[in-house]
Amino acid sequence: MNALHAIDDARVGPFHRRLLVYANAGLFCDGYILSGIGLAIPSLTHRFHLDDAAVGLIGAGTLLGILLGAALFGVLTDRLGRRIMMIVDLLVFAVASLLQFFAASTTEIIALRIVLGLAIGADYPIAGALIAEYMPARVRGAHLNSMQVTWFVGACAAYAIGYALLGLPESWRWILASSAVPALIGLALRSSAPESARWLAARGRLAEAKAILQRCFGEAAHELPEQSSHTVPLAAMLRRPFAGALAFVSAMWLLQVVPLFAIYTFAPTVLKELHIANAAAGSLAVTAAFLIGSLVAIPLLERVGRRPICIAGFLVSTLAFAVVAFGAPAMTVPAFLCYAIAIGAAAGLELIYPAEIFPTPIRASATGFAASISRIGAFVGTFALPVALGRFGIVDVMWAAAALSLIGLAIALAFAPETRGRVLDSLS
Numbered sequence: 425m426n427a428l429h430a431i432d433d434a435r436v437g438p439f440h441r442r443l444l445v446y447a448n449a450g451l452f453c454d455g456y457i458l459s460g461i462g463l464a465i466p467s468l469t470h471r472f473h474l475d476d477a478a479v480g481l482i483g484a485g486t487l488l489g490i491l492l493g494a495a496l497f498g499v500l501t502d503r504l505g506r507r508i509m510m511i512v513d514l515l516v517f518a519v520a521s522l523l524q525f526f527a528a529s530t531t532e533i534i535a536l537r538i539v540l541g542l543a544i545g546a547d548y549p550i551a552g553a554l555i556a557e558y559m560p561a562r563v564r565g566a567h568l569n570s571m572q573v574t575w576f577v578g579a580c581a582a583y584a585i586g587y588a589l590l591g592l593p594e595s596w597r598w599i600l601a602s603s604a605v606p607a608l609i610g611l612a613l614r615s616s617a618p619e620s621a622r623w624l625a626a627r628g629r630l631a632e633a634k635a636i637l638q639r640c641f642g643e644a645a646h647e648l649p650e651q652s653s654h655t656v657p658l659a660a661m662l663r664r665p666f667a668g669a670l671a672f673v674s675a676m677w678l679l680q681v682v683p684l685f686a687i688y689t690f691a692p693t694v695l696k697e698l699h700i701a702n703a704a705a706g707s708l709a710v711t712a713a714f715l716i717g718s719l720v721a722i723p724l725l726e727r728v729g730r731r732p733i734c735i736a737g738f739l740v741s742t743l744a745f746a747v748v749a750f751g752a753p754a755m756t757v758p759a760f761l762c763y764a765i766a767i768g769a770a771a772g773l774e775l776i777y778p779a780e781i782f783p784t785p786i787r788a789s790a791t792g793f794a795a796s797i798s799r800i801g802a803f804v805g806t807f808a809l810p811v812a813l814g815r816f817g818i819v820d821v822m823w824a825a826a827a828l829s830l831i832g833l834a835i836a837l838a839f840a841p842e843t844r845g846r847v848l849d850s851l852s
Contacts, residue, residue: 431557431622432560436560440567446510446614446616448570450517451572451575452581453547454544456579456606457521460582460583462483465479465596468533479810480810480811481530482537483807484806486537487685490544491545491803492796494545495796497542497792498792498796501553502785502786505623513544514611515611517604517607518607520540521602524597525597545799548792549787553620553784554620557620557623562845564776565772566722566725566726577715578606579711585602586602621640626783626785666781666786669777673774674797676774676832677797679738679831679832680774682804682825683745710764713761713765714765714767717771718769721733721772735836738770741829742829744762745759777841780846781843
């Protein structure tokens with residue numbers, strides 16, 4: 425048996441569990457950093473007398489960084505390898521998080537949020553590629569979805585810890601800087617992570633790939649055939665047969681995250697506009713619902729497949745936003761919770777689809793490209809949300825979110841593929 429095929433058929437063991445910890449350390453930080461800003465905004469607004477545009481820039485600055493970082497570092501991850509990039513990006517997390525504590529102006533905060541976004545953008549293609557390239561085919565989707573679960577665990581932690589820090593003077597400093605703690609822990613964990621054997625084989629470094637497989641799998645690592653070494657031009661993802669898949673993944677990701685990040689970044693503000701008494705507690709409840717959805721998706725991804733979950737996520741989102749827009753107060757929280765569970769279940773497909781559709785030489789690049797496209801919309805939506813709430817009101821914002829979800833539903837019905845059980849080497 426070819427050693428790379430042995431990865432697809434391997435039993436899940438201690439190595440796989442350690443790998444999930446290495447990879448997901450960054451996703452925990454991603455969720456923490458992107459969610460904690462929502463609780464820091466009121467204190468920041470008081471300290472710097474921010475207007476709606478400045479609030480939007482602070483909230484969207486990280487997304488701008490992701491837009492740039494995902495595409496750039498996706499390419500670098502395919503060129504330089506997974507291991508070195510996953511260490512560098514957590515180092516950036518730790519340093520930039522600490523520097524936020526000492527920020528003395530709005531400009532410095534926005535700049536640091538953009539830097540954090542660059543690192544977060546890097547982590548999507550890095551972690552997704554590493555998990556996909558080592559996990560057995562029969563459980564790959566479930567384990568890739570663990571990235572989304574960990575993201576929401578990080579988000580819950582950010583809200584819980586941030587809520588506890590709100591009583592401190594200039595609480596925004598402590599809330600924003602607290603993300604340095606999980607970043608430093610993750611950096612220590614990732615220092616022992618292996619390079620991807622599939623990436624090494626695709627670069628022609630067969631001896632190194634075999635050595636890593638023997639260390640990780642022991643006798644399961646057999647000979648690597650010479651034809652394992654191959655290259656796929658980076659531009660191939662923009663041509664057939666990958667261009668259509670790249671367009672679908674980018675559109676799906678964009679239409680999931682525009683309403684998610686716009687509303688999620690300012691969750692306390694949105695819930696206050698909807699007359700929810702304890703907006704901070706409501707934000708934590710919605711975050712927990714996202715986490716529940718991502719947990720529910722773990723067995724469903726391998727039982728019912730990817731396509732039905734993609735369609736269901738957009739369908740429930742459309743209905744939930746429409747219910748909130750109609751303005752029935754008793755249905756607001758239940759509708760938001762239903763939305764959070766459904767999109768929490770479907771959000772893992774943002775990383776599963778590119779991992780299972782694209783071959784190893786361009787896997788991280790394609791993931792980074794799709795993430796960047798999605799963040800263009802997320803940046804615009806997040807920047808515009810405070811202004812839209814002030815100018816048009818919460819009802820129009822909810823209708824806009826419902827319309828975006830409806831477009832996503834139409835695209836999913838027409839183009840969402842089923843990739844369950846796909847063998848990664850066959851893509852090449």
